[in-house]
Amino acid sequence: RSSVSLQFVDKERHDRDEVTKITGPWLQAILYVLNRGSNAHYDAVFKNQFFDLNQHQQLPLPEFVEVLCTNFTKYQRYTDDNQYQIVPTEKQKMFLQRIICTDECFHFSEVGSGKTKVILPLLCQMFLSNNTEVHKHLARRGKLKDVLIVLVPEHLVVDARTQVYRYCLNLNFREEYRIYDDIFALLNEAVQLGSVPMNKSSYGVSSKTARLPMKTIFVTSFNQFKKALTNDKICRKVSPHREQILVVADEVDDFLDRDKLVFNICSNKSNAFERSTLQLYFEVSWAAYHAEPCPDDLLDSSTNPKYWKQLLEKFTAIHAEIQDASKSVNKAFGIFNEQTLRHCSTNVMHDVEGYKSLIARPYESVNRAMPGSYFSDTERTIYLTFVILTEDIVKYNELFQQERKFLSFEYWSAHISHHPNLDYDDLVYGQDRLSEIVDKFPDTKDGLIRFLFEIILRRMEIRDKSRSVNSIDVVFNFDCIGFTGTPFIDNYPTFAYLRSQREDEIPDLIDRSFYAYTSDALSSLQFEERFTRFQGQNSHVLVEYVPSDFFALSDELTILERIFTREEGATGDAQQTYFNAVVDLCGIFKRSSIHDIRDLVLRHFGPDRFHYVYHIDQADSSDRV
Numbered sequence: 001r002s003s004v005s006l007q008f009v010d011k012e013r014h015d016r017d018e019v020t021k022i023t024g025p026w027l028q029a030i031l032y033v034l035n036r037g038s039n040a041h042y043d044a045v046f047k048n049q050f051f052d053l054n055q056h057q058q059l060p061l062p063e064f065v066e067v068l069c070t071n072f073t074k075y076q077r078y079t080d081d082n083q084y085q086i087v088p089t090e091k092q093k094m095f096l097q098r099i100i101c102t103d104e105c106f107h108f109s110e111v112g113s114g115k116t117k118v119i120l121p122l123l124c125q126m127f128l129s130n131n132t133e134v135h136k137h138l139a140r141r142g143k144l145k146d147v148l149i150v151l152v153p154e155h156l157v158v159d160a161r162t163q164v165y166r167y168c169l170n171l172n173f174r175e176e177y178r179i180y181d182d183i184f185a186l187l188n189e190a191v192q193l194g195s196v197p198m199n200k201s202s203y204g205v206s207s208k209t210a211r212l213p214m215k216t217i218f219v220t221s222f223n224q225f226k227k228a229l230t231n232d233k234i235c236r237k238v239s240p241h242r243e244q245i246l247v248v249a250d251e252v253d254d255f256l257d258r259d260k261l262v263f264n265i266c267s268n269k270s271n272a273f274e275r276s277t278l279q280l281y282f283e284v285s286w287a288a289y290h291a292e293p294c295p296d297d298l299l300d301s302s303t304n305p306k307y308w309k310q311l312l313e314k315f316t317a318i319h320a321e322i323q324d325a326s327k328s329v330n331k332a333f334g335i336f337n338e339q340t341l342r343h344c345s346t347n348v349m350h351d352v353e354g355y356k357s358l359i360a361r362p363y364e365s366v367n368r369a370m371p372g373s374y375f376s377d378t379e380r381t382i383y384l385t386f387v388i389l390t391e392d393i394v395k396y397n398e399l400f401q402q403e404r405k406f407l408s409f410e411y412w413s414a415h416i417s418h419h420p421n422l423d424y425d426d427l428v429y430g431q432d433r434l435s436e437i438v439d440k441f442p443d444t445k446d447g448l449i450r451f452l453f454e455i456i457l458r459r460m461e462i463r464d465k466s467r468s469v470n471s472i473d474v475v476f477n478f479d480c481i482g483f484t485g486t487p488f489i490d491n492y493p494t495f496a497y498l499r500s501q502r503e504d505e506i507p508d509l510i511d512r513s514f515y516a517y518t519s520d521a522l523s524s525l526q527f528e529e530r531f532t533r534f535q536g537q538n539s540h541v542l543v544e545y546v547p548s549d550f551f552a553l554s555d556e557l558t559i560l561e562r563i564f565t566r567e568e569g570a571t572g573d574a575q576q577t578y579f580n581a582v583v584d585l586c587g588i589f590k591r592s593s594i595h596d597i598r599d600l601v602l603r604h605f606g607p608d609r610f611h612y613v614y615h616i617d618q619a620d621s622s623d624r625v
Contacts, residue, residue, distance in 0.1 A: 008022060009022070035176070043173075050173040051071050051170065051171050052171075052172060053125065053128065053130070053172055056131055061097060061100070064126075064131050069088040072118070072121075072167070073088075086114075092114055092119060096119055099123075099483060100123075100126070100134065101137050105475075105479075105482060105492070106480075106481075106492070107484075108483070109485060115485070116163060119483065120164070121164060123248060124217060125167060125171060127145070127148045128171050128217075140246070141500055142479060142499060145245065145479070146213040146215050147194070147244055147245040148215070148245075148248060149183070149225065149247045150164065150217065150220070150248050150250070151222050151249045152221060152222075152251065157220065161219045164179060164217065168217065177214055177217075178191075178215075178217070179218075179219070180216070180217070181220075182218075183220040183234075186233075186234045186237055186238070192237070193237055193241040193244070194244060196214065213244070222255045222471070226471070226473075229469045242478055243479075246481065247474060247480045248482070249483075251484055251485075252483060253484045255471050273457055275454075278454045278457055280302055282450050282453050282454070284311050285382065285383055285386035285453075288312060289315075289390060318380055318383055319383070382457065382460075385457070386449075389456075390449060393449070396434055397433045399456075400433075400448070400452060404429075407451060412427065415450055416447035421441075475492045475495075476498060477495055478494075478495050479495050479496050480494050514533040515530070516531070544579075545585075546563075548586045556591060560589065564604050593615075594615035598613050612625055
């Protein structure tokens with residue numbers, strides 16, 4: 001179930017001799033583990049260690065949630081007062097039912113409500129059950145789901161994988177299902193989505209009794225999933241099966257950050273645009289940019305008039321998308337450094353090599369769901385090249401200086417407005433920069449843009465089999481459930497909305513009535529009232545930002561003890577210290593372990609001031625209690 005491949009050799013042949021390597025109880029145990037043989041004794045030993053969720057197929061959802069939560073406590077240790085360490089609360093049970101049953105896909109829950117530790121494993125258990133009501137809701141008005149993809153931020157992958165393995169490997173004794181900790185397992189031929197397992201009645205013999213498609217869970221990070229979708233082999237498996245896939249995103253606000261595009265790195269392939277094609281690309285780009293029609297006789301003269309008319313519509317849609325209100329055009333377009341590649345989590349230089357020709361780099365998006373939105377392909381790159389040429393021509397001073405000597409007299413006569421103070425020789429052999437010429441003689445701009453546009457397109461290297469995927473592509477193409485403790489995000493029309501061709505309003509993620517804007521000029525009383533509503537069910541929380549200039553020591557524990565002493569001085573009583581959390585904004589405490597912190601707290605405050613230490617490790621973001 002945990003996707004570990006076990007192989008063994010029971011016999012080996014040497015010339016004419018056959019040597020038995022494994023026999024007796026050893027062979028029986030291996031065959032039992034591989035589900036290739038039955039053994040009543042082993043069944044009696046192991047069956048009691050499994051929870052049988054399939055016996056609750058017809059149980060109503062609220063009662064089924066109660067059963068799961070009761071089972072959940074059996075995984076926990078006892079605390080000192082003989083209570084289970086984690087017991088799902090009524091609020092968590094209601095939240096679990098809400099994210100399964102409601103139409104909206106993304107949900108807000110307060111920070112610290114156990115989304116990764118409680119909600120996520122319970123959701124996976126529900127998916128692995130055969131409960132009728134659960135799977136009716138998880139289908140999201142589409143097909144029944146047999147693949148669950150759990151997406152979490154990079155730093156939470158280890159924790160999420162641990163939780164899913166801990167709570168989901170011992171369900172439904174002898175049932176076939178798989179949990180993969182790497183989405184790139186899809187590259188393996190043995191990993192097939194929706195495969196139907198066969199009953200194994202004895203060693204090496206399969207019966208033909210068909211079952212339902214085998215359920216599969218993948219636990220992976222946001223970027224790994226998007227990167228997997230840039231792979232053709234994985235897409236060939238995923239695309240035809242996507243209606244049976246449910247994506248669950250923890251910390252969904254991070255996932256929906258639109259800046260985080262993921263590209264694959266692929267080889268270059270030179271293009272061979274004909275002169276007439278280059279001219280048509282320019283005319284269609286010019287018409288879309290200036291919101292003017294493109295002459296029909298020009299388009300009709302091409303070998304494929306329908307394509308150019310559709311392209312004009314597409315360029316017009318892209319132009320509407322990239323206006324000032326949008327973030328779609330980066331003014332540093334074509335310039336790559338750590339800032340413009342801030343979505344890269346690993347080797348930035350490796351990505352620079354792949355992206356450095358983006359000024360003419362086409363890439364295809366998996367999304368084709370909404371016309372005019374999120375185009376990211378060859379034609380988009382061509383149009384963005386025209387936009388940057390038009391709006392930021394100073395970028396091309398150097399290119400023009402290199403190419404101006406190739407500007408022919410015929411081209412100058414046909415396309416560049418003549419001016420008494422600018423003759424042909426001045427343009428071709430002069431020293432003025434491109435931007436200076438355009439400033440002095442604005443009428444020459446269109447002709448010079450056309451000249452450079454054709455040069456850039458001729459130099460453009462097609463990125464062979466290139467792909468880019470962003471979070472919106474995922475939301476538009478998969479049924480999704482997401483939750484977060486950050487309320488500042490919107491809901492989206494997911495695959496379920498698009499598939500059903502719905503046109504009703506998308507429900508808001510949360511009530512925004514408590515938002516406070518500077519322009520509201522709220523009184524202190526009004527602000528406190530809104531802030532109280534924002535905190536929800538939390539207690540009265542206060543935060544004090546303390547400057548770090550009060551210490552000049554290198555020993556971490558000495559610094560921490562000085563902070564404790566400083567806070568005591570503010571209250572005058574060690575037993576009345578008003579803080580219960582220290583947040584390191586300066587990156588000071590990097591080497592101290594939770595045991596070091598615990599020992600210092602006990603030494604400084606004694607055993608009665610604090611009962612638990614909750615510590616988040618600086619190195620790998622793992623948390624310990």
